[in-house]
Amino acid sequence: MKQLKRYRFFLILLSGLFLMAFINQAVAAEAVQLTGKNILDMLILLPPIFILVGLLDQWVKKETLIRYMGEKSGIFGILFTVLLATAAAGPLYIAFPIAVLLLKKGASVRYIVFFLGAWSTVKLPVLVYEFTSFGLEFTLIHISFGLVFYYVTGILFEKMYSRQKLL
Amino acid sequence: MANGIVLYTIAAVYLGISFIKDKHKTKAAVLSSWKMFRNVLPDLLAIMLFVGLTLSLLTPSLISSIIGENSGLPGMVYSTIIGSIAIVPSFIVFPLGHTLVENGAALPQVAVLMSTLMSVGLASLSMEQKTFGHRFAYARNVSALVMSLLFAFIIWVVMT
Numbered sequence: 001m002k003q004l005k006r007y008r009f010f011l012i013l014l015s016g017l018f019l020m021a022f023i024n025q026a027v028a029a030e031a032v033q034l035t036g037k038n039i040l041d042m043l044i045l046l047p048p049i050f051i052l053v054g055l056l057d058q059w060v061k062k063e064t065l066i067r068y069m070g071e072k073s074g075i076f077g078i079l080f081t082v083l084l085a086t087a088a089a090g091p092l093y094i095a096f097p098i099a100v101l102l103l104k105k106g107a108s109v110r111y112i113v114f115f116l117g118a119w120s121t122v123k124l125p126v127l128v129y130e131f132t133s134f135g136l137e138f139t140l141i142h143i144s145f146g147l148v149f150y151y152v153t154g155i156l157f158e159k160m161y162s163r164q165k166l167l
Numbered sequence: 168m169a170n171g172i173v174l175y176t177i178a179a180v181y182l183g184i185s186f187i188k189d190k191h192k193t194k195a196a197v198l199s200s201w202k203m204f205r206n207v208l209p210d211l212l213a214i215m216l217f218v219g220l221t222l223s224l225l226t227p228s229l230i231s232s233i234i235g236e237n238s239g240l241p242g243m244v245y246s247t248i249i250g251s252i253a254i255v256p257s258f259i260v261f262p263l264g265h266t267l268v269e270n271g272a273a274l275p276q277v278a279v280l281m282s283t284l285m286s287v288g289l290a291s292l293s294m295e296q297k298t299f300g301h302r303f304a305y306a307r308n309v310s311a312l313v314m315s316l317l318f319a320f321i322i323w324v325v326m327t
Contacts, residue, residue: 009213017220027223035219038259042211044171046204048178054200055181058192089174091256093210093291096298097203116307117314120286123257133265138278141321146282149314157306166299 045089053098062106069107069115078151081111085118095119100167109161110154117150210294217290218253225249227263230280231270238276243319246276250283251312253290260284275323282315 004011021028067073068080085095099112107115122143131139185193230249234242255263264281268274287308288295295304 006209007212010209010216013213013216013220017216020220031216031219031223033219034222035216038215038219038256039212041256041258042215045174047200048171048174050200050204051178051182051197053203054196054198055185055193057199058196059185089256089258091214092254092286092288093214093294094207096295097207100298113307113310117286117311120254120311121282126257126261129258129261133261134268137326138274138322141325142278142282142318145318145321146314149317150310153310153314157303157310160306161303166303 042090046094049088049090049094053101057101057105060105065102066106069102069111071108071110073108073111077108077111078114081115082118082122082147085115086122086124088119089123089125092116092120103163103167108158109163109166110151110158112166113154113157114151117153118147121146121150207294210291214253214288214290218255218259221252222263227266227270231267231272234267234272234276234280236271236273238273242273242276243279246280247283247312247316250280250315251287251289251308253284254286254288255284257285274326275319278322279315279319282318283312286311286315 017028017031020031069077073080088095088098095116099116102115103109103112127139130142182193182197185196230246234246238245260281263284264277267277267280292304292308295307298304299307
């Protein structure tokens with residue numbers, strides 16, 4: 001029953017889909033096709049990311065992560081965070097459980113906010129696509145403004161939220 | 168799907184090394200991966216279905232007509248609202264944005280739409296609250312909204 005409750009939004013939307021199938025079959029078919037393709041993409045993408053995060057959880061010591069993403073990690077922390085956030089694929093909500101793990105391991109709030117911001121701004125696998133569809137100028141503005149903005153936001157959030165409170 | 172192959176290769180190599188070094192740790196790692204996967208799955212499926220339903224109703228030509236070249240400030244407001252409903256992965260967002268521009272949508276409006284699609288999500292807000300608490304979740308979404316609007320403003324000044 002508890003398991004079923006966690007799927008209630010999905011089930012509500014599913015009934016919405018059935019309802020739509022009665023009203024307009026073409027739109028419903030389109031929705032099924034779009035959703036199916038996205039879920040498939042996600043199911044292919046997620047296992048290796050979660051395996052890597054699980055391994056990071058087991059093997060990377062707290063002291064090591066504090067050195068990379070802790071309060072005193074400096075420019076190295078920025079580089080490490082950008083690398084971690086942009087190399088991984090997937091939508092932002094996949095980054096939430098990863099961010100919690102990093103927080104538990106001693107990452108500072110600043111780098112967690114920066115991590116989430118960078119995740120939603122730059123994705124190395126789709127960077128080429130952005131560049132070819134929207135041009136160099138657009139891509140550069142997007143990336144550089146986004147990263148600077150979220151780093152500053154990180155500094156601001158660090159003053160507002162303590163690590164302990166977030167966990 | 169080339170980047171999928173790269174990810175699988177990296178994960179497999181590390182998993183192999185981990186297994187050789189310590190079987191117990193590896194087992195614990197895989198178990199915690201599975202738990203994480205199981206925890207996000209209900210929300211993930213719901214959000215995916217929601218995005219699928221929304222995109223099938225709001226076709227690119229319909230969106231383009233709402234946020235066309237002369238849509239101005241109202242167009243900006245509409246694209247911000249549409250973009251803030253749900254978070255959509257970037258590999259869907261950029262092709263969608265490209266289609267919109269080709270259908271006659273204005274660049275700053277598409278910029279704010281794409282940026283909010285990737286970072287602001289009312290549909291995943293409950294999931295985000297469960298993870299970080301509601302104050303942080305709201306503040307993060309607001310900051311992403313501000314970023315998207317400023318980004319679109321810069322694009323408007325520089326590129327149009």
